[in-house]
Amino acid sequence: MNKEELIKQTAKELFFSKGYLHATTQEIADAAGVNRSLINYYFRSRDLLFQTVYREAVDSLKSQLDKVLYDKIPFQEKMSLFIDVYMKELLKYPYRESFLITEICSKNFALKEKKKSAALVHFLKEVGEEMEKGTIKKGDPIQFMFNLFALMAFPVIMTPLYQKLLDISKEKYSTLISERKQIILDQIFN
């Protein structure tokens, strides 16, 4: 892997997987096993590395989810697939959501997502239709979306805290998380 890519991957690892949001350029360089100046050579500044990595992460997640949301398969299947895809990403990058939130707020981050994504609109519409059909309980589709993402993301995001609080092993916690897909589906289609 070329060094530019290596630096990006390492930064993602540190930021999104290990939750080390304050990582300095030196720490990133060390973790990647490259000279610190290379970060400046390829990305000019720390902030630009940030933005590059952030954008790649968002775009990657978005394109994966969009593909599922536009899929022409029955709603129930679609939800099942959606949970698979999103939770897989969550487990890979458990701190990405936290990262986005804190970065968006601290710096007034340039997040380009200015208007509703088309895929999101499409999804909310489909949810509304399924409510009409009676497949899922009637209500505000946005609240349905809130529930769905909350049930998927929160227990993963809170892993380190919950593991301590509940005093359970990593393995036990993994099992709990892996059981969640079915639990969520049960909640949605009851």
Place this chain on the structure above:
Amino acid sequence: MNKEELIKQTAKELFFSKGYLHATTQEIADAAGVNRSLINYYFRSRDLLFQTVYREAVDSLKSQLDKVLYDKIPFQEKMSLFIDVYMKELLKYPYRESFLITEICSKNFALKEKKKSAALVHFLKEVGEEMEKGTIKKGDPIQFMFNLFALMAFPVIMTPLYQKLLDISKEKYSTLISERKQIILDQIFN
């Protein structure tokens, strides 16, 4: 208010309410309207201010929740009250959870909560009993707890991101959040 308290409150405001986790001592001092040296005078170091503020926030939340959990009232009422208390705290300090997570991980934070809190054990036991009674759906009480906290916390935590993504006003978002109590209760006791 004396300056020591003022500094703590301002730090909490910046960290937990405004999500400005990287706030420097100078920024905290400015926000509090005090000389930066006062922070060192009262707290020795930035890190100790961190820890003080963190501990106070955790303790305050915990004691509030514990009180509800030990309350001898019907389970349904208890859940209603619990949601009120926790969501009020969430709206006051929407970034506290994110803060805890990122801080726990980046620094290997000294969080004293070594063993399960008694209140938590008590709550999980009560949930199990209610499952036996049939008040709520049978399952792992821990998963019930996951669901409950997820449904309460996540949409609040994600406010800035969701507001952008959904392209809705602050007021509209507040309305959505205020509707959640009933939605959560419906989910739990269906």
Place this chain on the structure above:
DNA sequence: TTGTTGTTTAACAAAATTGTTAAACATTAA
């Protein structure tokens, strides 16, 4: 008054972090 204690400030020192520069090195095309 004087002395004592606690509070507040500016100035300084130290440390950490970032960004730049110039030179060394590597690769490849002419």
Place this chain on the structure above:
DNA sequence: TTAATGTTTAACAATTTTGTTAAACAACAA
């Protein structure tokens, strides 16, 4: 080979952030 281009490094400079110190200030008791 030489020249050209791109990559990598160490050394340096600049900046930011933190922590310390000594002095000024305020309140108040002896």
